[in-house]
Amino acid sequence: xxxxxxxxxxxxxxxxxxxxxxxxxxxxxxxxxxxxxxxxxxxxxxxxxxxxxxxxxxxxxxxxxxxxxxxxxxxxxxxxxxxxxxxxxxxxxxxxxxxxxxxxxxxxxxxxxxxxxxxxxxxxxxxxxxxxxxxxxxxxxxxxxxxxxxxxxxxxxxxxxxxxxxxxxxxxxxxxxxxxxxxxxxxxxxxxxxxxxxxxxxxxxxxxxxxxxxxxxxxxxxxxxxxxxxxxxxxxxxxxxxxxxxxxxxxxxxxx
Numbered sequence: 001x002x003x004x005x006x007x008x009x010x011x012x013x014x015x016x017x018x019x020x021x022x023x024x025x026x027x028x029x030x031x032x033x034x035x036x037x038x039x040x041x042x043x044x045x046x047x048x049x050x051x052x053x054x055x056x057x058x059x060x061x062x063x064x065x066x067x068x069x070x071x072x073x074x075x076x077x078x079x080x081x082x083x084x085x086x087x088x089x090x091x092x093x094x095x096x097x098x099x100x101x102x103x104x105x106x107x108x109x110x111x112x113x114x115x116x117x118x119x120x121x122x123x124x125x126x127x128x129x130x131x132x133x134x135x136x137x138x139x140x141x142x143x144x145x146x147x148x149x150x151x152x153x154x155x156x157x158x159x160x161x162x163x164x165x166x167x168x169x170x171x172x173x174x175x176x177x178x179x180x181x182x183x184x185x186x187x188x189x190x191x192x193x194x195x196x197x198x199x200x201x202x203x204x205x206x207x208x209x210x211x212x213x214x215x216x217x218x219x220x221x222x223x224x225x226x227x228x229x230x231x232x233x234x235x236x237x238x239x240x241x242x243x244x245x246x247x248x249x250x251x252x253x254x255x256x
Contacts, residue, residue: 007234008033011083013076015039015066015127016093018046020196021146023053024223025090028231030054037062037079039093066093066123067115076130085138088234089131091124091145091168096198100157113160120164125171132179140183142234145172146226147190147245152255165190169245176243185242187233192249193220215250 012029016022018040026036027050035058040047047061060082064075080086099112128143135141150158151165169188176186193199193211199220202208212219229246232238247255 006033007231010034010087010234011037011079011085012088012090012234013037013039013062013079013086013127013131014090014092015123016041017090018043018050020198021191021194021223021226022090022092023050024227025092025230026050026059027053027055028224028227029088029234030056030059032231034088035059035083037083039064039066039075041065041093066127067118069122069126072123072126073130076127076134080134086131086134086141088142088144089127090230091127091143093123094120094146094164096158096161098157099160101159116160116164117167120161121167121171124168128171128175132175132182132184135179135184136182141185143172143175143179143184143186144230144233145186145188147172147188149190149192149247149249149253151190153253173243173245180242185233185239187241187243188245189226189229189233190245190247190249191221191226192252194226195220195222214252216252217250219250221248221250 012034014022014025014036017026017038026038030036036054038047038050038061040063051059051061062075062078064071066072095116097112097116099109124145145168147168148165150162151169155162172186172188179186202211225248229248
């Protein structure tokens with residue numbers, strides 16, 4: 001990868017890149033000269049829209065069910081074959097689903113946990129494994145995973161979501177040690193509330209003003225801020241941050 005001012009020639013796979021944080025990441029990497037693989041689950045039109053927003057040429061849209069291990073393997077192999085390598089993996093695909101224990105029956109409880117963990121955690125773990133094989137063979141790479149503030153403060157109405165994000169943190173820190181000898185650097189970005197479709201219900205509620213005031217900045221995180229952080233972590237010169245979890249809370253939550 002090239003100097004920090006640009007990532008020209010870098011090949012990047014971003015999961016869940018058809019909208020929200022993933023779309024913002026795709027735009028940011030393309031602006032710096034990277035070739036971007038825009039992964040999507042089912043919304044081809046949204047992925048094509050993302051492609052149309054990207055600067056430069058050589059970008060591709062790739063479909064896969066992130067919960068299907070075979071599909072994830074095929075996804076990574078297709079991207080590696082098309083680009084010739086994978087320099088950066090951004091694990092962004094995820095779902096949010098409320099499943100408050102007092103209101104759930106046992107079958108619903110089990111189904112919610114299965115859906116959330118298979119998408120948010122196992123999908124990312126499989127994408128990481130498959131991409132890391134190529135990175136090991138080529139002599140290095142970067143793995144950047146999008147976590148959440150809920151990994152630290154919990155989410156009472158969505159405990160499976162919070163648990164999946166905490167697990168991603170632990171996975172990433174473990175792999176930062178395992179993969180460092182191969183020149184692979186592993187990072188986590190943990191945003192607070194981000195102004196995306198996932199927050200649409202909150203944004204349309206009277207509670208939104210209170211959510212914004214959780215931060216002394218008086219606002220929530222913008223997807224472009226997450227994207228700029230991902231680009232920074234993909235750039236040369238920050239290797240010693242491997243294993244780090246970068247908080248994007250806007251001081252809405254302070255942890256030690």
